[in-house]
Amino acid sequence: MNNLRPNILSIKKLTFLGFLLAITPLYAQQVKKAEKAAILLRNATLHTVSRGTVSGDLLIRDGLIADIGTNLAIHSGTAVLDCSGKHVYPGFIDGGSKVGLAEIGSISVTNDFSELGDFIPHMKALTAVNPNSVSIPVTRVNGVTTVFAKPEGSTFPGTGALIDLFGYTPDQMSCGSERVVMQFPSTGRRGRWDRRSDEDIKKETEKALKNIDQVYESAIQYARIDSAAKADRQSWTTNNPQMEALLPVIRGQQPLFVEANSYTDITALLDWISNKKIKVVLTGASEGWRVADRIARAGIPVITGPVLSVPRRENDRYDAMYTNAGKMAGAGVKVAIRTDESENTRNLPFNAGFAAAYGMGTDEALRAITLTPAEIFGVQERYGSLDKGKVANLFVATGDPFEMKTRIEKLFIRGWDIPLESRHTLLYDEFLERTPGNQKK
Amino acid sequence: MIRNSKAKNLLLLICLPALAAAQDLLIKNASVLTVTKGNCQNCDILVTGGKIAEVGKGLRQPANVRVIDATGLYVMPGIIDAHSHIGIDVVNEGTNPVTAEVNVGDALNPLDVSIYRALAGGVTTSHAMHGSANAIGGQCQTIKHRYGTTNPDDLKMAGAPRTIKFALGENPIRTHGESNKIWPATRMGVEQVFRNAFSEARIYMKEWEDHKKGIRKSPPAYSLRMETLADILNGKILIHCHSYRADEILMLMNVLRDFGINKVCFQHVNEGFKVAPELAAFGATASVFADWWAYKFEVYYSTAYNAAILTRNGVVTSINSDSGELIRHLYHEAAKTQRYGDLTDEEALALITINPAIQLGIDKMVGSVEKGKDADLAIFKGHPLSVYAIPQMTIVDGIVRFDIKSDPDDVRVDVNPTEKYSTYFESLEDLDHNACMRGVSELLMQESHAQYLRYRYSKQHQH
Amino acid sequence: MRGLTRFFPVLMWSVSILCPVLLKAQNSDAPKNVSNTYFLKNCTLVSQPGVINRGHSVIIRDGLIAETGPGVRQPFDAQVISCDSLYVYAGFIDPYSNTGITKPENKERPKAKDPGNPPSDVAGIMPDLNAATLFNPSDKSVEEMRSAGFGISHTLPHGLMLPGQSSIFLLGDGPADRMLVRTASAQNFQFEVSRGVYPSTIIGVMAKFRDLFKNASQGLAYEEKYKINPAGLPRPDQSRETKALYPVVSKSVPLYFLAQHTKDVHRAFAMKEELGFDMVLAEVRQGWHYADKIKAQNITTLLSLNIPEPEKKDSTAKTTDVSKEKESFEKKREESRQNYLTQASLFEKKGIRFAFSYKNVKTGDIHKNIRTLIKNGLSESYALAALTTHPATILGISSMAGTVEKGKIANLVITDKPIFDEKSRIKHVFVEGKKYDMASQSKKPEVTKEKADPISGTWSYTVETPETPQKGKIIISKSGEIYKVTVKDETNSATDYEGVDVSGKEKNKLSFYINTSLDGNVKVDFSLSFEDKLFTGSVNAGHLGSYEIKGEKVAKPEN
Missing domain, CATH: 3.20.20.140 (Metal-dependent hydrolases)
Structure with a gap:
């Protein structure tokens, strides 16, 4: 170990060597930029998700997967990367995260996911996405190329946005899929310290349910007037951005993303929507396994997670959260997995890995962070699998990307060849062999 | 009377795991990951009297042993968590910047379900720590996960040295300087709290010495706080210090050097990688998170490669949980060092076995699969560093405390006789991400109720 | 400062013993007791556990049991209680309670300057405090315990980790010093902590x-x-x-x-x-x-x-999905x-x-x-x-106590059925020879006739928070139909609340709120329901959590 610690002599040696090899240290000083790729990934194992695992070539051009096949022709200007023994996966999609909206947990002014107010569906997460958030490169180097950046904190905290984790403006990052999110009135206790009586909780929940009913009724009225105004070519002057934001939900153009976690809340949600015409995606669903059959019958897709999370009842099995996704999937529910994290959204593949190990199986778990969320967000034509014509969000790995040992060697987002660098790797490069080492000067 | 006998049976039932005597075991045909002595394929482990009696191929099967067929399974040493807060009722006595006299060992809670959940992740020993609200917090307790007992003392690991929690940076500053307007309000102040406490302890020791020599006639006022500080100065208590930034880490090493203390384990130590050579030179050890960062400013400039950089620079490093969540999958946390820094299997496993054992001063008893050590073992299906690994059985002192094949749904030892069915918690603060500052809110709640509530909310994201 | 607060309970005590004296004076037209000698005639005497004697009589004289037995003669000067269908037991003895110790007000304590080194009374370290100096025979707990058959209490002060020393008292209605059996008979320890100051855990x-x-x-x-x-x-x-x-x-x-x-x-x-x-x-x-x-x-x-x-069966989970687990x-x-x-x-x-x-x-x-x-x-x-x-x-x-035997103090419980019978009623209790008749259940005197405004006044409150409870006072005043609500916390800082709304048939429901501009605005919403001298309810602070609040009316609000 000691010989790893550079002393003055070895530093001198290093400088000398560096001089001889001319450029290595200089390169390290330069900022690596993404490059628009025109590249053929040759002889790879392609985990397409949509069509199983195949061997072959994959061509990236103009930001898209231009072609997939065997022995694809090499055009001029196209680089070739030999991927023999390597594995190519579609970029992972986190169905619920705060990457880009949260920077430093304890410093509230760096967090932009929770605006004041209980009914503010018009608050757009995309507006507050910080393309230069330090967390973004940290997240994507683990193969997570796309996340649903979502607001939270009240009943209708705003509208989340599906974003790719590369770009210099929110518009460049946007995948064009935004979704109104809602927190379903919760009957759960907020912690052991929450000593409200059961009756109080019941009362509060009833009140909150009444509120959302009212919102729903108003939104229907608003949509009706808006349609009537358009049909009659009337000019209807109004300023009601909240209701405006709900229009796509009310008109069935988009599903409402509803967060509900406990058994009681999920069943209450299922009751609530049973007589409504809107489409819904259930998010959270920590106790989805208790109601899996009903969710399946209702045909409601689920985005669940984190999988790496403690059971929510003291009398729960220790693995209740590990097995939840698999149990729901087993009952026929369409399940996507999220981290619900901010700076550690990079753990998405490991969350999927645990779900895979605890009953979901690797293929289904892989789908739960690729094609399934793409479908839930309505972007399955462009995202979620390795198919010709899809956006080139993909990575090359040395093996199964759920395994911690596996290395990700190449990453593409929208066909951009993204340097595999982040604050974490840069600090590693700088400090593994610190110079000067253990000297005063 | 019928009722009574029923109740009696019940009592027996509840006490059963606690009373269970160590049965001799023969674990057969396993892949044994000893951590210190390499791997051994198709290997057997004989456990007698709660200790590892023999490790080797084709061991002779004595009479009256329970045979555990581990064909196709991996056996590793029971996992050790050098930083957790499970199994205790109190984390922070944060009222004074120095509370060396308090001891979380006084508040052990063997009824905590988190202990079972840790067992189900292969963890057999943990370091139940005082919190980080004060510069010199309370003494900690190394516990063995003997879940099933109702006797708090059963958790205590005999022979484990005394340890104490120190804390640097934002937490003590916020608790004392910001809310109580007393030192420390800066990292400068933190240093002087240590220097002052140790200097006072020296005076105290001198006074007692004088009294014993007869120079001083009356005994000095007894102070448990000073007695404890004196024990630290005399090397009887190991320091485990909550720390993040490189500068404060260096500061504490300077203070300790000045007071002749040569052992310290830095906890969290997110910027340890920046001063790895200095840590190595001091002989300090480091117990880190696998990948936690950015939850507060002092961990914004962190890297998940911390453990790897420290290891490569010769610092004895461990990966800890500080959380009722992470403690359930420390094997997974350790494996992250293979993505972030290419540690070998043996190095990665050492982070959660022999290295934390060294840091807690219990490496002669636990931390590897070696003859003579405590029979604390974790049996996995799949290599423990694989994401697909599933713990099968966890053995503490030769007693099977977790067995996936006979794993009841509801494992509570203590059942609230009036609890409603069944309480769902939206969040479990004491099982989750804020354990280090648990219980401090009280202090910061002098102004108004709402502020208190606000504080509670914000601290859900702090460590 | 410290001396004063130490003196404070004593002060309270001297005030409280003045009160019963005054009451007595007013009641002096009540008939005088005819004799202090009693003859309990022909009882079922349970002289000690397991010893049941039918047809025994008991003579009580000078506060003591003078005689017991089957053939005891009736003294000429005795008041006679015919016990044919009654049961006589030794007066019960309470070895541990706060009987007779008036619960101190939530003292408005100043914010400790250094929470790490609070004064002893704030820290709850009061081993020198003696229940004997606090005992108040007119505290309602004395009569309540006596009515339950208790003649002796070993009582300790209210407090925190070291609340003080216990003393043994007779539960009669005489002056405290007369009722004292033994002073400083025990020291007490509780795992009770002081909020926010050392030791807080x-x-x-x-x-x-x-x-x-x-x-x-x-x-x-x-x-x-x-x-x-x-x-x-x-x-x-x-x-x-x-x-x-x-x-x-x-x-x-x-x-x-x-x-x-x-x-x-x-x-x-x-x-x-x-x-x-x-x-x-x-x-x-x-x-x-x-x-x-x-x-x-x-x-x-x-x-x-x-x-x-016993818990009622819950009805929260209706469907069969979870019935097995629930069971x-x-x-x-x-x-x-x-x-x-x-x-x-x-x-x-x-x-x-x-x-x-x-x-x-x-x-x-x-x-x-x-x-x-x-x-x-x-x-x-x-x-x-x-x-x-x-x-x-x-x-x-x-x-001196514990059995019905000659020479022991005349603490007795007299019931109409065996004491543990479901329908058993205590008819009389003797404490040191003094007879107390128990009013039958139905004749409880109405406390107040007039239906007063159920919420106005000063109320102490406790908010259940994860660690120690928050305490303080809520002051509700009414002028015309307008209610005003002021909340004082433990540090005595007062805040006026908005949106005061009184509802309910009996005008006993109250809600009010305040908007605080902490690091992000929070609306803190109170909703309380009052019943007699108690209230319960909740405090809701939006996403910061919701808490149970309860409290009771403060008898004599000080200023």
Whole structure:
């Protein structure tokens, strides 16, 4: 170990060597930029998700997967990367995260996911996405190329946005899929310290349910007037951005993303929507396994997670959260997995890995962070699998990307060849062999 | 009377795991990951009297042993968590910047379900720590996960040295300087709290010495706080210090050097990688998170490669949980060092076995699969560093405390006789991400109720 | 500052003993007692547990039991109580409660300048405080306990970790000094912490106690040395906290540990084994794991009568999805409850001579709960012993109380049915020969005729928060139809609230709120429901959480 610690002599040696090899240290000083790729990934194992695992070539051009096949022709200007023994996966999609909206947990002014107010569906997460958030490169180097950046904190905290984790403006990052999110009135206790009586909780929940009913009724009225105004070519002057934001939900153009976690809340949600015409995606669903059959019958897709999370009842099995996704999937529910994290959204593949190990199986778990969320967000034509014509969000790995040992060697987002660098790797490069080492000067 | 006998049976039932005597075991045909002595394929482990009696191929099967067929399974040493807060009722006595006299060992809670959940992740020993609200917090307790007992003392690991929690940076500053307007309000102040406490302890020791020599006639006022500080100065208590930034880490090493203390384990130590050579030179050890960062400013400039950089620079490093969540999958946390820094299997496993054992001063008893050590073992299906690994059985002192094949749904030892069915918690603060500052809110709640509530909310994201 | 607050309870006491004297004067037209000698004629006399004598009579004279037996002659000067259908028992003895100690107001304490070093009274370290100086015979708890059959209470001050010393009192209505049987009979320890100041946790409390105890040990030793020859020696420590613990160190008084939970019992044992003092375990709710240890070490144990009520079947989960889990949950809960209910019978079987304690049980529930324990296996005679002979022995007063025997103090309970019969009513209670007649249930005097405004006034509140509760006062005033609400917290800083709204048929529901501009705006919403002298409700602070609040009317709001 000691010989790893550079002393003055070895530093001198290093400088000398560096001089001889001319450029290595200089390169390290330069900022690596993404490059628009025109590249053929040759002889790879392609985990397409949509069509199983195949061997072959994959061509990236103009930001898209231009072609997939065997022995694809090499055009001029196209680089070739030999991927023999390597594995190519579609970029992972986190169905619920705060990457880009949260920077430093304890410093509230760096967090932009929770605006004041209980009914503010018009608050757009995309507006507050910080393309230069330090967390973004940290997240994507683990193969997570796309996340649903979502607001939270009240009943209708705003509208989340599906974003790719590369770009210099929110518009460049946007995948064009935004979704109104809602927190379903919760009957759960907020912690052991929450000593409200059961009756109080019941009362509060009833009140909150009444509120959302009212919102729903108003939104229907608003949509009706808006349609009537358009049909009659009337000019209807109004300023009601909240209701405006709900229009796509009310008109069935988009599903409402509803967060509900406990058994009681999920069943209450299922009751609530049973007589409504809107489409819904259930998010959270920590106790989805208790109601899996009903969710399946209702045909409601689920985005669940984190999988790496403690059971929510003291009398729960220790693995209740590990097995939840698999149990729901087993009952026929369409399940996507999220981290619900901010700076550690990079753990998405490991969350999927645990779900895979605890009953979901690797293929289904892989789908739960690729094609399934793409479908839930309505972007399955462009995202979620390795198919010709899809956006080139993909990575090359040395093996199964759920395994911690596996290395990700190449990453593409929208066909951009993204340097595999982040604050974490840069600090590693700088400090593994610190110079000067253990000297005063 | 019928009722009574029923109740009696019940009592027996509840006490059963606690009373269970160590049965001799023969674990057969396993892949044994000893951590210190390499791997051994198709290997057997004989456990007698709660200790590892023999490790080797084709061991002779004595009479009256329970045979555990581990064909196709991996056996590793029971996992050790050098930083957790499970199994205790109190984390922070944060009222004074120095509370060396308090001891979380006084508040052990063997009824905590988190202990079972840790067992189900292969963890057999943990370091139940005082919190980080004060510069010199309370003494900690190394516990063995003997879940099933109702006797708090059963958790205590005999022979484990005394340890104490120190804390640097934002937490003590916020608790004392910001809310109580007393030192420390800066990292400068933190240093002087240590220097002052140790200097006072020296005076105290001198006074007692004088009294014993007869120079001083009356005994000095007894102070448990000073007695404890004196024990630290005399090397009887190991320091485990909550720390993040490189500068404060260096500061504490300077203070300790000045007071002749040569052992310290830095906890969290997110910027340890920046001063790895200095840590190595001091002989300090480091117990880190696998990948936690950015939850507060002092961990914004962190890297998940911390453990790897420290290891490569010769610092004895461990990966800890500080959380009722992470403690359930420390094997997974350790494996992250293979993505972030290419540690070998043996190095990665050492982070959660022999290295934390060294840091807690219990490496002669636990931390590897070696003859003579405590029979604390974790049996996995799949290599423990694989994401697909599933713990099968966890053995503490030769007693099977977790067995996936006979794993009841509801494992509570203590059942609230009036609890409603069944309480769902939206969040479990004491099982989750804020354990280090648990219980401090009280202090910061002098102004108004709402502020208190606000504080509670914000601290859900702090460590 | 410290001296003042120490003086404060004494002040309170002197005021309160003035009050009954005044009342007496006003009542002087009531008929005088004809004779202080009584003849209980032809009773079913349960002279001690298990000894039932039919047709016995009892003579009470000068506060003592003068004679008992089948052939006792009726003295000429005695008032006669015909006991043909009545049962006579020894007066019950309460070895542990706060009877007669008026609960102090939430003292408005100034914010501790240094929470790490608070004054002793703020920290709850009051070992020199003696219940004898606080006892108030006109506190309603005295009459309540007496009505439940108790003639003697061993009472301790309200407080925190070291609330003070217990004293033994007769539960008559005479002046406190006359009722005192023994002063400073025990020292007390509780795992109760002071909010936000040292020691604020049980680990702080335990460390602090070790510190105090060791100082007391060395202080006592030094004082003895000093007494022999003070020449050349510095004067001993005069700190009151330390000196008050000398009797515990020298084992001349026991230390009562309030230990409800199994973990408390363990911690009490740990302290005892480490420091070495005479320990009494009090208010034990969940001590069955330690029955053998208690027996082996002969530890005096007082079992709590605060036992869990049966739970109603919940209706929250309707569908079949979870019925199996729910069933097993409820089964486990009922099994757990059985442990609580059978603790007393288990202790009986182990031969542990326990008594009951009464700090945390509503007086009205005492007999009901004892009956529940009997239903769960406790024998009637042991139950009676736990009410009489056992506490007498524990308190060292069995030569004067605990049985109905010649020469003992005339503390008696007279019932119309056997005491543990569901329908049994207490007719009379004697305390030191003085007869108290129990009003029949229906004739309870109405407290107030006029239906006053149910919410106006000053109320103390407690908000249940994760650590220690928040306390303070809510002041509600009404001018015309407009209500005003002011909330004072423990530091006495007052805030006026907005949106005050009174609702409900009886105008007993109140809601109000405040918008605070902390780091992000928070609306703190109170909604309270008042009933008689109590209120309950919730405080909702949006995403910051919601808490239960409860409180009671402050009798005499000070300014």
